[in-house]
Amino acid sequence: MPANLRQTYRATSDIHTLPSHVPLGSLGLLPVNAFLISARQPVLVDTGLAIDRGNFEEALWSLVDPMDLRWVVITHDDRDHCGNLKEILMAAPNATVVTNGLAVSRLGEEWDVPQHRVRTVNPGRTVELGDRTVSFVRPPSYDSPSTLAMYDHVADALFAADSFGTVLPAMVDNAIDADRTEYLDGMAxxxxxxxxxxAMADQEKWDRMLGEFTALDPGSVLSSHAPTASARTGELVETVRAVPAMDPWLPDEDLEVEAVLDRYEAATANSTDTEPQGAK
Structure with a gap:
């Protein structure tokens, strides 16, 4: 397997994590997870990175027969969440995609999503996926308007999409094995x-929304971008509660803007100085 795709592990007794990661320069490593719920009608949550193609499928089919996979929940249409969706659907003819309608439209910009194999849902919807009752909610933070988080009532687990994600210096399977400060600072x-x-969020509205997750208090928070977090919902909520009051984050730049402007002004001056008389 390539270095970024790691060995699968159990997040809970009936949920497998298919973990990968991407390097984010000086910030560290960003976990990228997909999940398989082992149920009477198995459910795959997200389909991994395209760069892991082939290896991701091999890992997935070692956990479930392609003919048995029944549901593929796509939390949103970003490439790190649907990188192998087309291949999964080709291999698993009985699988139906569950996602937001906007995600289907955006996926259609790249390939023709088979409409007869898609069921669309919005936040606030509770549905039965075989023997699983799941509820879809809008997670606290997200980078796509199509984003859904999913709460599995049987497993008492929240599949949080991008929310409660973190960057770490090294990959771990469980948050308890990470340095607490690095884990929480990386989350912020x-x-x-x-x-x-x-950075523009109204703190009162932010707190009210986070209160919904405090009340839900899932036994496990399974972020697409973090190790398994069990019995620590309050700590995660308090970490992201502080985010709107923090300074906005921007990546490092490698373009020396002032130097570029100086060179431009010098070139402009030289061009004016050497222009032949009468050219104007």
Missing amino acids: TFTRANAPWT
Whole structure:
């Protein structure tokens, strides 16, 4: 397997994580997870990175027979969440995609999504996926308007999409194995970087929305971009609660703007000085 796709592991007794990651320069490593719910009608949540193609499918089919896969939940249409969707649907003829209608439209910009294999949902919807009751909610932070988080009532697990994601110096399977300060500071950084609009969020509305997740209090928070977090919803909520009051995050620049302007002004002056008389 390539270095970024790691060995699958169990997030809970009936949920497998298919973990990968991408390097983000000086920030560290960003986990990129997909999940398989082992149920009477197996559910895949997101389909991994396109760069892992082939290896991702091999890992997935080692956990479930392609003919048995029944549902593919796409939290949103970003490439790190649907990188292998087309290949999964080709291999698993009984699988139906569950996602937001806007995600289907945006996916259609790249390939013709088979409409008869898609069911669309909005935040606030509760549905039955075989023996699983799942509820779809709008997660606290996101970078795509199509984003859905999914709460599995049976597993007491929240598939949080980009929310509660973090950057880490090294990959771990469980948040308990990460340095607490690095884990939580990385979460605040990733939230600001991935959802820069949080700098403009009204704190009262932000707190009210986060209160919904405090009340939900899932036993496990399974972010697409973080290790498994069990029994620590309050700590995660308090970490992202502080984000709107923080300074906006911007990446480093390698363009020396002042130097470029100086060179432009010098070139302009030289051009004027050497222009032949009478040319104007």
